[in-house]
Amino acid sequence: MLHAKMEYKWSVPFKILAFILVFVNCDEYSSLNDSYNIGGSPPKPCPLCNTRRKRCCDSSQGVELVVQGGRDVYNRPNMQDPKHAVIGATDPNKPGSCCHGAVRDYLKTDQFENMFSKRNSLEVEVHAKGFWDYQSFITASAHHQPYGFGTTYMNRTFFGTKEVAAFLAHVATKTSCENNKVATKEQLEWGLCYNKEKNSNSNYCDEHYKKAYPCALGVAYYGRGALPVYWNYNYGEAGKDLKVDLLNHPEYIEQNSTLAFQVAIWRWMMPIKKHQPSTHDVFIGYWTPTKNDTLAKRVFGFGATMNVLYGDLVCGQGDNESMKNFISHYLYYLDIMGVDQEEARFPELLTCAEQVAFNPSFSSNP
Template identity: 65%
Template sequence: METKYLCVFLTILVTLIFVVNSEESVKPLVKVVKGKKLCTKGWECKVWSVYCCNQTISDYFQAYQFENLFSKRNSPVAHAVGFWDYHSFITAAAEYQHLGFGTTGPKHTGMKEVAAFLGHVGSKTSCGYGVATGGPLAWGLCYNKEMSPSKLYCDDYYKYTFPCTPGVSYHGRGALPIYWNYNYGETGQALKVNLLDHPEYIEQNATLAFQAAIWRWMTPAKKHQPSAHDVFVGKWKPTKNDTLSKRVPGFGATMNILYGDQVCGQGDSELMSNIVSHYLYYLDLMGVGREEAGPHDVLTCAEQKPFHPTSDSSTSSSSSSS
């Protein structure tokens, strides 16, 4: 009897996988508006956009690849067992693919952007260490929150715009850990979720945690500055001042955008090298190859001046495990 039920379950599971895959590989609907080709493509790219005419993330990045990248995240010693999964990532990404996240340009560019974004995520949520089983780079998404916060991360300077809720701690949480009341407030406004009163939502909902991280990736930290997405996919053109500051498009500039002088302009620091190593590791696992990452000045921000000086930010250099 148990075998019978198992067979029925497996049949249903295979059917669901087939249906999902069929939906993900659906051909885009196309229309032309003012000479510009626009497309929609199922649930994953449902807004009319030039980017939806390209392959969506699930076309080239599937569940088994996610498992390969984060192979140790559900190990018994991991701190967020059962929290992070492929479905949550794709569901969150669907909100931004029509804006170009993972869909800007050809498949190769999309794969590199996903590897770059997840490289940051993996390094910031890792509990890997030198002799860890599978190697230190296999332990991304081990955490979903800071385990032993040393303070509440409440900045009273923002008491009129993002006032701290009494008794609430704004320590690091998420895929790109969010710190401080003003960052929870800003992120919550963008996502239309009350994170100022309930920052714990980020550690309770993996889709929301990924969504907050992708929003940060896609959004400039300040006006008149590019986003991490822009500097990576080539939508940003450096000014003369950028060139003098040795800021060039590429993965290195994404670290500059997200972390500023916490990571950049300090030579080949251990912190910067760890982030870079995750990106290269993921490029290999996704079949792109680390040789596609570019030369040292593109791959790193060792010599780049920061876009803006930082102290603590939404993606603090402090690991979520600290």
């Protein structure tokens, strides 16, 4: 089980509440086994939703369907622990989803550069000048596309563009040179200034996990990456899933921008605790709120992504500046990517001002 001590991963219009996702066979419309070579027109709707539920998107990646207790469990490649399975309802009469296409089809180099145009500026001292680039993000995202990152259709409506905008909004805010202020338009361009925590005075070694993830001698597990990960157990889990020895060599994240993005997307896709949704799940709607969630005013959407990742360090605090900063980046990126900012008309989906946290806070800044 992936725990989090400082970082947190994990009413609305009825037409949105109705969506319950079902992954389906999209093999005829997908070529994700060759993700790096996809080009041409943007992804097209998959007409096979809710039919022939045998594979999810790309059988070459080993994403296989197993039925357990009346539910479909799609096992992700190279993941032996069943907690990492993607679970979905099996009712063929419910609205469904499929994944298809590639992030590079709709996020272009010029858009990425506009989003992060100040990242290599000479005006500020940064840790990561020249580190982050478009191709590293595209390569990293291709690794996660078969699992739905940036490629998900819900009820034949494409959510990939919005998801990438949401993900990059979190990345930009967490790595911004101006992350202590409510972002103006100019400040929205300062993301990706850093690839590690600016000032770390702790090694973040939790001895409770010394058997599963023993801390390496002299190694510090401070925040690194596009969505910083902390603590030995998080480095251990990420390294196990990505097949990289991050427990003994967390510095790899500081040395390889593709890996730094991969770890961030891994964090986006993985739930923090068992029986809780991932950030990906709450954003695309692949999560059904319980009665307790409804009472806690937790609904899916961009607001819930802040709840999963940061809990009550950001959410349930009213219209605080930290929350507004994340939202400002998200809306700005939607505009750059040419997507309607319809969320702005539904504040209950966009914010988490009144949401009760999924998990109690500890003692870190978001």
